Amino acid sequence: SQQGEEDPQALSIQEGENATMNCSYKTSINNLQWYRQNSGRGLVHLILIRSNEREKHSGRLRVTLDTSKKSSSLLITASRAADTASYFCATGDSSYKLIFGSGTRLLVRP
């Protein structure tokens, strides 16, 4: 079953702009992970944030986590056409199983 929703479902921006995707979840978590998927292929791991962390950066990516609101956001700065993909959040607990959000389809126009 889906853990929660991602918002927006689809996002279209111009190259160079920032893209923000939001993820909400329902249960207690140990961590939250963000993934990118290009054209229905495998998932590329982007970043992991633990439940006791509030913000994490990796290159042009910034992830925030608000456990009180059960929500997370992924910010991609200075987007590029190559960032066009689907982005998924997934929550993990002590079982190491992941429950995925519904995904955001990002289109970066050159």
Place this chain on the structure above:
Amino acid sequence: SAVISQKPSRDICQRGTSLTIQCQVDSQVTMMFWYRQQPGQSLTLIATANQGSEATYESGFVIDKFPISRPNLTFSTLTVSNMSPEDSSIYLCSVVVEDTEAFFGQGTRLTVV
């Protein structure tokens, strides 16, 4: 991280037949999982592949339909049995490393005709 090789990358199969998907990891991992992604959907966990014992299936998935083997800490197979068009999906194996990060194979795109 871990390098995961999944075979085949895609296949077109006749209904009523079975397909076995292989997942090979470049290092020993304790936790290995199989996920399904139906067309236009997100990922859903099928089962946990347990080394040396029967897999643990999630609600809605049964061993007769999705038998899983895990003979050692680097290899697993998922079989999709008696296939129907509803089984057309991407199937992905995943491993957890360093007790936290989960990495995925490139997936097997299955089309059942």
